[in-house]
Amino acid sequence: MAAPTRQAMRFLSPRLQCLKTQPPTACPNQIRRASSRYSSPSNRTVSTAPAQAMSFVGAAPDTSDAQHNPLDIRANHMAAMEKRAYHMRRIRFASMGLLLSMGGLAMLLFNLDLDSIEQAEKKRKAGLQLDASSEANARFQGKAVHVIGAGQDKRIVAQGNGENIELVETGTSSVPHFPRNIYLPPSPDTSAPASTLDIVGVAEPNTPLNPGNAANQEEYTLVGLGIRTVMWIEVYVVGMYVRTTDITSLQEKLIHSVNPKASTLIPAEKEDLKKKLLDPDQSREIWSEVLKVPGIKTAWRLSPTRNTDFGHLRDGFVNGINARKAEARSKLPLLPGAGPQETEFDSESFGSAVQTLKSIFTGGKAPKESILVLARDQRGVLDVLYQPKADESGKWKKEMEVLGRVEDERIARLIWLGYLAGSKVSSPAARDGVVNGCIGFAARPVGSVETRVI
Template sequence: MRLLSPRLQCLSKPSVVRQTRCISSRYSNATKRTVATAPSSSSPLLEQLSAGAGARNPLDARAARIQYEEQKAHNLQRMRIAGMGLMLSVGGLVMILYNLDLDSIEQAENKRRGGQQLDASDEANARFQGKEVHVIGAGDGKRIIASGAGEQVELVETGTSSVPHFPRTMYLPSSSASTAATVVPGVVGVAQPNDDANPGNTANEEEYTLVGLGIRTVMWIQVYVVGMYVRTQDITTLQAKLVRHVNPTASALIPSEKEDLKKKLLDPEESRAIWAELLKVPGIKTAFRISPTRSTNFSHLRDGFVSGINNRTGEARALTQGGATEYDSEEFGRSVQDLKAIFKGSNAPKGSVLVLSRDERGALDVLYQPKPDQGGKEMERLGSLLDERVSRLLWFGYLAGAKVSSQGAREGVVNGCMEFVERPVGSVETMVH
C-alpha cells in the first residue's frame, strides 16, 4: 500500500502542469494553446482530483492518526456539551417541581373552565387559624375578615396561596425578654419547640399593627412570608420620627416630601442611618412575623438570620475602612452563638408562625406557634437575648443596607411608612382603634 501512495499523490496533483508543457510547444497554434490551458469541465475525474488536492491522504498513517485525534476531540466536546445540557434540564425540572404551586394551578384551571369564583377558592384560603374567611366588598375597598369563636380578625393578602393571609393586628406578650420572669442570666431559652415546659402566652398582651410584608425567596423559590409590626401605641412615635426626619416642623408630609423619604428608605446608606435612629433605645416596640411557605426547619432559618447579621457587620467594617466596630467584641460573638442556640433541632411546618419581637430596650424575644390552623398550642417563648446589637442587625437585615433578606418585604414596609406619614401625627393610631 505504501508503494501506491506516491502514485496516488501524483494523480492528485492538478493536471495544469501537463497542460503547461503542451502550451510551451513552439509548434502549437495560439488559438489552440488558449483552449488547451482551460481545464475540461466535462471530465468528472479531473474535478474530483482537483477537489481532493488539499485533502489528507487516507493511506498516510500520520494523516490518519491526526484525523482520528481531531474527530475524537470533536466528539468529546459534543459529549460534554450534551452532558451539561442534560444536567441543566434535569436540575431545572427538579426546581420547577419543587416550587410548583398546585393551589395556583387549580385556581387558574377553575377560572379557565369558567367556574364560579368564591370568596376563598381553596381550603387554605377559606380558613385562618381555625376561623372562616369572608371577603367584604371588592377592589381597593375590599376587606378580608376571619370570624369565629366570638371574635373577628382583619386579614391582609400576602400574594402567595401557600400562606394566603397575615393578620392586620396581632397580640404579643407585654413582658419582654428584659422583664420576663422566666429569663435567667446566662440561660438563652426556657423552652424548645413543642416542649411542655413553656405554658405560652395567655394574658397580659399588647396589640401590634402591620406596617408591611413581603416574601423571602432564594433564587426563585419562596421560603417564607415576613411582615413587620409595630406596637399600636408606638405608631404615633414612629410617625413623628419619620416626618421630622424630612421636615422638622410638619405634622404630615406633602407628596414631594414623601418621595424624598421613600428614596432615602430604599437607599443603602440613607436607610441605615434612618433605621438606626428609629431603633434607638429606649424606643418603640417592633416585631417580625414569619410564616414558612413550605416545610422547613430551624437550622435553615437560623442560617439565614446569621447570614444577615454577618452581612451587616461586614458593611459596618467597610464604613470604618477596616477600623474597629462595636461588633468586634467577644461579648457580641457570644450573643450570636446564643442566638444560634435558640434555633435547634425542630421542624417548622408550612404555615407555622415564628415571631421575632424587639422591645423598647432592644431585647429580643423569639416566639413560636407550630400549628395555628389546627388548634395547636398557644404561642410559646423559645428564648431571649438581651444584647441590643443582635436584634438591631436582624432588623437591618430586612430594612437597611445594600442587600436585604427580602426586597419585597423592604418595599412593603416602606410603602406602609408612606401611608403613615401622609396622615397627621397621631391619626393612624386612632384609626386602628
C-alpha cells in the same frame, strides 16, 4: 534512475505547491483546466456538502476526502484537532447537563413536602377531596373569611366565635392571609419602678395605653409583608409589625428624615422618602435612627410556606447578621499601616450573643403555617416566640411560648437591618412591602393613629 527521478520531481513540483495551506494560488495545470470545455458554468456540475445546522456546541467537522488531501500532513492534523475539539465540547455540555439534572433532582427531593403527600394519599384513600386550596383560602384559624367591598377599599375579615380579624392577602396560596393586628405579651418597662419589672406588663389591659385583650397583651399593627424565597422556592411569609402606641414615634422619625419641620409629607417628599428607604446607604441611616434604644417596639411575624426546621431559620438569621457585619466593616476607613479597624460587632460579647441566638434554634421542626415571632422591645432585647400550627378547626395546639431571649440589642438590630437596609436584603418583597407601609404612615399627620396602612 537519476534522470527519471529528477523528471518525476519536476513533474510533482507544481502539485506540491498547490497542497500547501497558504492562500491558494492558481497552478499552471489548473489554469489549463479552466480553459477546457468544463469551464462553462452551464456545463459544469458543482457538488457541495449540505449546510450543517449550527448548535450550541458548534458545527460538526467535515471529514470528507474532498476537503483534505491525504498527503497533506498539516491539514490532516488540523482536521483531527478540530474533530477532537468538537467532541470535547460535546462532552463538556453533556457533563453540565448531567450535573444540572442531578442538582435539580436533589433540590426537588430536599424541598419535597412528604407530610402533605402523605396527607393527600390518606385523603385519596378515604375518598375525600384532594384540592383543598380554595377551602383553605376561605378560612383563617378556623374562621370563615369574607371579602367586603372591592378595589382599594376592599376589606378581608375572618369572622367566627364572636371575633372579627381583619386580614391582608400575602400573595401565596400556602399562607394566603396575615392578620392586620397581632397581640404580644408586653416586656417590662425599664422606666417603671423596680418593683414592677417582674410583672408581664405594667399597663392595664384594654386601656388606651394598652389596647390589647384581657390577657394584658399589647396590640401591634402590620406595616408591610412579603415572601422570602431561596432561588425560586418560597420559604416563608414575613411581615413587620409595630406596636400601635408607637406609630406616632415611627411617623415622626420617617417624616423628619426628609423634612425636619414637617408634620406630614407632600407627594414629592413621599417619593424622596421612598428613594431613601430603597437606597442601600440611606436606608441604613434611617433604620438605624428608628432602631435606636430606648425606642419603639417592633416585631417580625414569620409563617413557613413549607415544612422546615429551626436549623434552616437559624442559618438565615446568622447569614443576615454576618452580611450586615461585613457592610459595617467596609464602611470604616483604612488607617495607614494599621489595616482595617474593628467595629462594634467584633467584640467577644457580640460573639457570645450570636451563640445565644444559635442556641435558641437548636433542633425542632417548624411545620407549614406555624408561627415564629421575633419581638424587639424598647431596649432592643430580642424575644423569640413560637406557636405550632393550628388544627383543622382553627384551635391552636399550644399557646405561643417564648423560646429564648437575647439581651444584646445589636443582634436584633442586625436582623432588622438584614430585612430593611443594605445592598442585599433577606427578602426584597418584604422590604418593598414595609417601604410602602412606611409611605402610608408618612402620608398622614403625626399623631393620627391609622391602622389601615397597606
